[in-house]
Amino acid sequence: MVVGISGASGFIYGVRLLQLLGELDIESHLIISRAALLTMAHETDYKLADIIALASHYHRADDVAAGIASGSFRCLGMVVAPCSMRTLAEIATGASSGLIGRAADVTLKERRTLVLMARETPLTLAHLRNMTAVTEMGAIIAPPVPAFYARPDNLAQMVDHSLGRVLDLFGLDAGTATRWREPPGPCGSWLASDSNRSVGITGE
Structure with a gap:
């Protein structure tokens, strides 16, 4: 690439x-x-x-x-x-x-x-x-653009999520993008519970 x-x-x-x-x-x-x-x-x-x-x-x-x-x-x-x-x-x-x-x-x-x-x-x-x-x-x-539903703790997590979404466009999974309503992956350990994550999110 x-x-x-x-x-x-x-x-x-x-x-x-x-x-x-x-x-x-x-x-x-x-x-x-x-x-x-x-x-x-x-x-x-x-x-x-x-x-x-x-x-x-x-x-x-x-x-x-x-x-x-x-x-x-x-x-x-x-x-x-x-x-x-x-x-x-x-x-x-x-x-x-x-x-x-x-x-x-x-x-x-x-x-x-x-x-x-x-x-x-x-x-x-x-x-x-x-x-x-x-x-x-x-x-x-x-x-x-940061994904606030992922509740990032720091800038590094925000950068990783954005780049994970970019790599998605090439069919590559870097394991850094938080998937909405999917079980937490390698970068999802800082997420709140599913019930908390669903609060205030629109545009599904």
């Missing part, structure tokens, strides 16, 4: 996704934008070498000749975690300035699964139109 980390807040989503793919024995191809490196420095204590070590393969963001830039490269699909509004705009218009945009474009043209963990709020009309455009192209907008 191709993993793009762009410059929006939420660098940890990309890091944790690489860890989960490793646990699932899924080969990962990592791209980190220049802006994402700034986010990494502000939000985490990681160094670039730490993140590269989590991936099966690393590709520079300006390496548009990388294998993953070609439709002949076979993969499950691609996740951009997190996806900045600039990256979203590039994908929506097909105006790729680097490898993340090009790999996303390839994913779309080959009719593979492209998931964009768009990270911004509030949203402008431009953001919404770009989200509509990529959805019409076949991409999936999956913002990292």
Whole structure:
């Protein structure tokens, strides 16, 4: 799977996704934008070498000749975690300035699964139109929205649930997503009883 980390807040989503793919024995191809490196420095204590070590393969963001830039490269699909509004705009218009945009474009043209963990709020009309455009192209907008019915105890559990739902879109079960009204799994030990969980939940 191709993993793009762009410059929006939420660098940890990309890091944790690489860890989960490793646990699932899924080969990962990592791209980190220049802006994402700034986010990494502000939000985490990681160094670039730490993140590269989590991936099966690393590709520079300006390496548009990388294998993953070609439709002949076979993969499950691609996740951009997190996806900045600039990256979203590039994908929506097909105006790729680097490898993340090009790999996303390839994913779309080959009719593979492209998931964009768009990270911004509030949203402008431009953001919404770009989200509509990529959805019409076949991409999936999956913002990292916390599931409060899971009653997370900490940020790590919120991150894991969001990424578990993203991996669901590829038919992969990381064991980190709490299933509504299913028996608690590996990440469900902090849930309250079924009777408590059913209180105040709508939209079934």
